[in-house]
Amino acid sequence: MEELIQKYFRPKLPHIWCPGCGNGIVTACVVRAIDKLKLDQDQTAIVSGIGCSSRASGYLNFDTLHTAHGRAIPFATGVKLVKPAHNVIVLTGDGDATAIGGNHFIHAARRNINLTIVVFNNNIYGMTGGQYSPLTPHNSFATTAPFGNVDRPFDLCELAKGAGATFVARATTYHAPLLTDLIAQAIEHEGFAVVEAITACPISFGRQNKLGSPANMIKWQRDHAVTVEAMSKMKPEQLAGKFAIGILHRSESPEYGAEYQKVIRQAMGE
Numbered sequence: 185m186e187e188l189i190q191k192y193f194r195p196k197l198p199h200i201w202c203p204g205c206g207n208g209i210v211t212a213c214v215v216r217a218i219d220k221l222k223l224d225q226d227q228t229a230i231v232s233g234i235g236c237s238s239r240a241s242g243y244l245n246f247d248t249l250h251t252a253h254g255r256a257i258p259f260a261t262g263v264k265l266v267k268p269a270h271n272v273i274v275l276t277g278d279g280d281a282t283a284i285g286g287n288h289f290i291h292a293a294r295r296n297i298n299l300t301i302v303v304f305n306n307n308i309y310g311m312t313g314g315q316y317s318p319l320t321p322h323n324s325f326a327t328t329a330p331f332g333n334v335d336r337p338f339d340l341c342e343l344a345k346g347a348g349a350t351f352v353a354r355a356t357t358y359h360a361p362l363l364t365d366l367i368a369q370a371i372e373h374e375g376f377a378v379v380e381a382i383t384a385c386p387i388s389f390g391r392q393n394k395l396g397s398p399a400n401m402i403k404w405q406r407d408h409a410v411t412v413e414a415m416s417k418m419k420p421e422q423l424a425g426k427f428a429i430g431i432l433h434r435s436e437s438p439e440y441g442a443e444y445q446k447v448i449r450q451a452m453g454e
């Protein structure tokens with residue numbers, strides 16, 4: 185990892201993440217995926233919004249944009265349209281991607297623009313004070329839900345698939361090698377690719393919900409995640425409370441940037 189730190193991280197920057205936070209694991213998986221694919225650092229842009237996870241862009245040694253809350257995807261869309269050869273990777277959180285940025289998320293999926301979206305899903309707004317997000321489980325506690333969350337959460341992967349994303353996958357920080365592999369496949373995919381990374385926030389989510397140590401939260405991931413392959417052989421009663429990890433959806437569809445280039449050529453009379 186030391187070699188990867190030297191190559192892909194900006195030197196001597198302190199980070200803001202709490203001890204036991206899973207954000208470092210997800211960021212390491214992103215870096216390992218980039219390294220595995222041998223992407224050119226000068227041809228790779230990392231774009232983020234606001235939140236604990238969105239701080240990752242500032243720690244990485246690429247072309248980076250740390251943008252406004254919920255607006256990472258429109259910024260990334262602009263980069264991709266102007267620099268079609270760039271690999272454009274969005275690092276975002278559950279609140280950033282599905283509340284403030286929810287409209288941008290579904291419309292970018294509908295357009296099938298060639299972006300890779302890694303959603304750090306810690307089930308809560310960490311940085312802004314532990315408020316519930318659209319991915320906070322029903323009945324969980326948050327500073328804005330002291331008696332339990334009455335909202336029903338989105339299933340992020342179903343939302344992405346329903347909106348038109350052509351690559352949808354999920355893994356957890358416990359399953360870091362799988363998460364790395366899925367991010368690499370998402371980067372290689374020619375279209376809108378979403379990877380949900382289930383990650384522990386022991387401070388804002390864990391404390392309010394009495395989930396114990398960071399290690400306990402990671403064990404929870406181990407005990408509740410089931411691969412799509414194993415899931416197909418399990419009975420409904422065995423699947424209660426479990427969630428799927430792996431590639432959940434993959435399809436082919438025209439890519440927005442390529443279609444847009446055709447319009448530009450027509451407008452230029454070519």
Ligand code: SF4
Nearest residue numbers: 201202205236310385
């Ligand atoms: Fe991580 Fe939660 Fe701390 Fe944010 S508040 S850095 S998500 S542990």
Ligand code: MG
Nearest residue numbers: 277278308309
């Ligand atoms: Mg969050």
